[in-house]
């Protein structure tokens with residue numbers, strides 16, 4: 287029997303606000319434990335939550351960008367469970383009346399690993415089990431608060447300790463729930479990558495998976511190919527990398543099939559992924575929604591997002607990555623690959639576009655951004671905003687290459703000097719004497735010297751070994767430290783050894 291996997295994701299994304307969702311505590315990451323916690327954060331009696339308006343704007347921004355229907359009225363509910371990192375005994379979330387429903391994401395072609403972006407996508411394009419262009423539907427987007435964090439220490443019963451840090455408790459989140467439309471681990475990873483790209487692009491989330499500001503739960507089941515009914519699902523919790531997500535889902539798919547083929551039954555449960563072992567293991571039996579005894583939070587009025595506010599947010603959305611990618615192809619005649627790579631991050635797309643407009647040569651701008659700019663960002667682990675060469679300065683470098691003032695080999699050195707010194711390309715070329723040597727009277731003596739020194743090579747060329755010719759040109763370029771104009775050197779060389 288052959289099986290088909292059915293996968294849905296639940297993605298938790300921290301909203302990029304300065305303060306928490308229901309109090310004024312900072313959301314900044316990395317503070318000493320419990321430095322950012324107040325009576326609201328830990329639910330002391332009498333403390334009352336007040337909704338953060340900016341958090342709502344960011345949640346609505348994500349919802350309209352993802353094509354969801356934003357509901358005018360949504361309701362905060364208490365999700366009741368006991369856990370030490372949740373001292374109120376409930377999490378404020380949304381349940382029956384979420385902020386938004388519907389919408390979805392079309393999966394793009396996947397970029398290959400030669401991407402220079404810091405968080406560049408891995409994997410290979412077009413593998414089996416993943417179809418570019420597929421539309422993955424969203425079920426809903428709702429707002430909620432994050433819980434605190436438990437830190438465990440020690441293994442023996444006698445010295446086992448748990449520490450509680452409430453800095454995260456009350457950090458604003460959106461939970462994005464997909465329909466079970468995904469059919470392979472790779473498809474799930476691409477979906478997650480695409481959501482991350484859009485959320486970061488919108489300025490809704492910082493995309494920082496190491497710090498937990500973006501994380502993913504995967505619901506996985508299998509069924510015989512052709513079957514309608516869904517199999518029993520398991521949930522893999524809190525996966526915080528694309529690679530682990532793929533591995534965890536692949537492991538679960540294999541495990542489900544194995545259990546079923548051996549006559550067993552899948553137990554509905556929550557599991558965790560152990561990256562070192564490459565396996566998932568059982569964490570607890572899966573709760574059903576009714577276990578949480580959801581009810582509307584009496585401390586919070588219904589959230590009202592009227593049409594005016596929603597339309598205003600819709601109207602101020604930036605051009606989204608997919609639209610911008612298509613425009614780069616149409617407007618600047620860029621190859622598909624360039625356009626996809628340049629639109630991975632909004633700052634990079636802006637940088638490219640500013641450079642292209644100022645130098646008037648989009649393909650040259652694309653080559654520089656995809657090459658030296660992204661390479662430097664990756665090597666130095668910095669964002670585009672920290673690159674010291676402005677688009678105008680890069681356009682200046684491109685212009686003097688086009689004018690023939692410097693060769694493309696020298697241009698790379700000039701770029702490096704611009705990066706380190708902050709000086710302009712023309713300044714560096716003038717000060718360091720890097721201008722290309724184009725006048726024949728300076729180059730001719732060097733050509734002559736090279737010919738005299740390589741009589742044997744000349745003989746070989748005359749005997750028909752044409753490819754040796756490039757060697758001689760290379761010798762002249764070496765003598766000029768890369769500054770000789772290769773075209774003029776070639777012409778002089780041809781004339782000197784009398785080949786047509």
Ligand SMILES: [Zn+2]
Pocket residue numbers: 306309310311322323324325326327456
């Ligand atoms: Zn607080």
